[in-house]
Amino acid sequence: MAASVGVALLGTGFMGKAHSNAFRQVSRFFPGKLEPRMRVICGTNEAKARAAAEQYGWEEADNEWRRVIGRKDIDIVDICTPNHLHAEQVVAAAAAGKHIICEKPLAASLAEARMAADAVDRAGVKHMLMFNYRRVPAVARARQMIEFGRLGRIYHYRGVYLQDGLVDPLRPLSWRMQKQFAGSGALGDIGSHAVDLALWLNGEIESVSGMLTTFIKERPSGGATAEVTVDDDAHFLARFRNGSTGVFSASRFCTGRRNANTFDIYGSGGSLRFDLERLNELEWYDRTEPAVDRGFRTIPILERDHPYVAAWWPVGHALGWEHTFTNAIHDFLACLEQDRMPEPNFHDGVKVQAILDAVQASSQSGTWQAV
Numbered sequence: 001m002a003a004s005v006g007v008a009l010l011g012t013g014f015m016g017k018a019h020s021n022a023f024r025q026v027s028r029f030f031p032g033k034l035e036p037r038m039r040v041i042c043g044t045n046e047a048k049a050r051a052a053a054e055q056y057g058w059e060e061a062d063n064e065w066r067r068v069i070g071r072k073d074i075d076i077v078d079i080c081t082p083n084h085l086h087a088e089q090v091v092a093a094a095a096a097g098k099h100i101i102c103e104k105p106l107a108a109s110l111a112e113a114r115m116a117a118d119a120v121d122r123a124g125v126k127h128m129l130m131f132n133y134r135r136v137p138a139v140a141r142a143r144q145m146i147e148f149g150r151l152g153r154i155y156h157y158r159g160v161y162l163q164d165g166l167v168d169p170l171r172p173l174s175w176r177m178q179k180q181f182a183g184s185g186a187l188g189d190i191g192s193h194a195v196d197l198a199l200w201l202n203g204e205i206e207s208v209s210g211m212l213t214t215f216i217k218e219r220p221s222g223g224a225t226a227e228v229t230v231d232d233d234a235h236f237l238a239r240f241r242n243g244s245t246g247v248f249s250a251s252r253f254c255t256g257r258r259n260a261n262t263f264d265i266y267g268s269g270g271s272l273r274f275d276l277e278r279l280n281e282l283e284w285y286d287r288t289e290p291a292v293d294r295g296f297r298t299i300p301i302l303e304r305d306h307p308y309v310a311a312w313w314p315v316g317h318a319l320g321w322e323h324t325f326t327n328a329i330h331d332f333l334a335c336l337e338q339d340r341m342p343e344p345n346f347h348d349g350v351k352v353q354a355i356l357d358a359v360q361a362s363s364q365s366g367t368w369q370a371v
Ligand code: SOE
Pocket: 014, 163, 165, 189, 190, 259
């Protein structure tokens, strides 16, 4: 019989919902030696926390995160709060000896991210950062193809994450548009995903040249207007350690692009393209084929041998966005079971944060910035 591990989730918003769903599903599809017990969900608004507990299937609700972290029946703390709270909550959870999952980005600044990484190192607990797009089967397959050397030498990497959620200038201000809570705008919220995938698929970035823009500088807020203090739109060039070049874009102002997270990787042996809006597919150009047969083709990532697929439905039955979180929670539990450190962990989070900081500094100074 599986041993139960007590879980507390901090945050009742969109990510709280996504992570809750993953904890509910994980043992149904990936039976393992550890089974999460969804003990308590925590949010500052008591009524919302109670409603979330009821709707998402948590045993209890609380509105005081320090009390939750201190509970003896909690083994894992999952942090889905606004970015500025992450570091403080990580430090407290690590001091209490809990294993920790944290939504991306790790923190609102590089200093805070380092503080979080130091705290988990000191405590010797396991930690994972929720960069869920590594757990899209097609993305995990892309990584295998790169590891097998199918792309040869990589020349060029293009990571682009576009949304259109802020195009309406009357959309009210939220924490995601305020530097003190979010750290940055499109750059940290969705650009961080593009950066994490790039580091995973193509290795370290050495230097960047960035351009950040805020199109709508004031937004409605509580009957008045208030200043937007983060970027709406972020672009940067990058040099990778392996000699390849990178082009990155993250924007919340690309009308019609609802949630378009894509990458293109061009190598001497072949090229890959992924698009989250068609997440069960990979486009692949194989340069080792005779020239007369070459051309991009679409590989459906729906076979038993593709990463994660066998755990779900029979071959050919498509997966969706929510499965990425369940795949990630499964990987985390497997690491606890096998006493391994999960990936991406908070050290990966510090690397991403260093790049976000360098892009911001470069945009301000107008010069290239070493990472
Ligand atoms: C922003 O709209 C957002 O919800 C991000 O915060 C998530 O990380 C991304 O996966 C989807 O878009």
